[in-house]
Amino acid sequence: MGKPSGLVQGTLDLLILKTLSPGAMHGWAIGRRIQQVSGEVLQVQQGSLYPALHRLEQQGWIRAKWAESETGRQARFYALTAAGRRQLESEAANWSRLSAAINLVVNEAG
Amino acid sequence: MGKPSGLVQGTLDLLILKTLSPGAMHGWAIGRRIQQVSGEVLQVQQGSLYPALHRLEQQGWIRAKWAESETGRQARFYALTAAGRRQLESEAANWSRLSAAINLVVNEAG
């Protein structure tokens, strides 16, 4: 019934940047964390996550390096750059603005 | 600087259905109304609006008929169907769920 997808289109960059803001994390963990923090509502598919990470890296908003994960495997750890922090601010503000605007329409008395 | 588009992808159907919930309205007026109610934040392009209306009509969520607009011109008036009302409920609930989940991530103390 309808289209209950796992994400709202256009918000994944924001979610990733925010998740990285306390400190570096590898891709797999980012996906798990978004899912956990959102109360298992947001589902980040690998086919969405990894291309998004590459995109963000290409924009210069995150920087990657290989390191050992908690489980002893090699994993690609991502950290916010200064530009990434500014981008996070900007995307968070934009989300605020747009979601508030949508709520004005949806929560109209009518 | 980022991508400040006029809409959040995936929310236009909801916005249209909600706008039609008090009563029938023609396409042009729907676009104006969404823009006004959202405080001029949401911009509904004609190239997004009309295809969306056709889509919704095809799904059976709205029904159209030609009639005279307030200005005396012919216009296509759209009204919610019963199925459309159910769809509105469903999409509103889904938006609630997803936007709340996103806010959990974005507003994390971190």
Add this chain to the structure above:
DNA sequence: AAGATGATGTAGATAATCTAAGTATGGGCA
């Protein structure tokens, strides 16, 4: 007569996400 505004329409581009594969490593277990 021209120009602005209302009103609808569509073709083609863009871009984000999903589907659905695939590869590889390490741990647990029979």
Add this chain to the structure above:
DNA sequence: TGCCCATACTTAGATTATCTACATCATCTT
């Protein structure tokens, strides 16, 4: 030893929503 499972990353191709950029036509104003 062999097998499966969870972790971890990658990518090609499809889907789909929205945007850009037109085009058309009517009415009202100047």
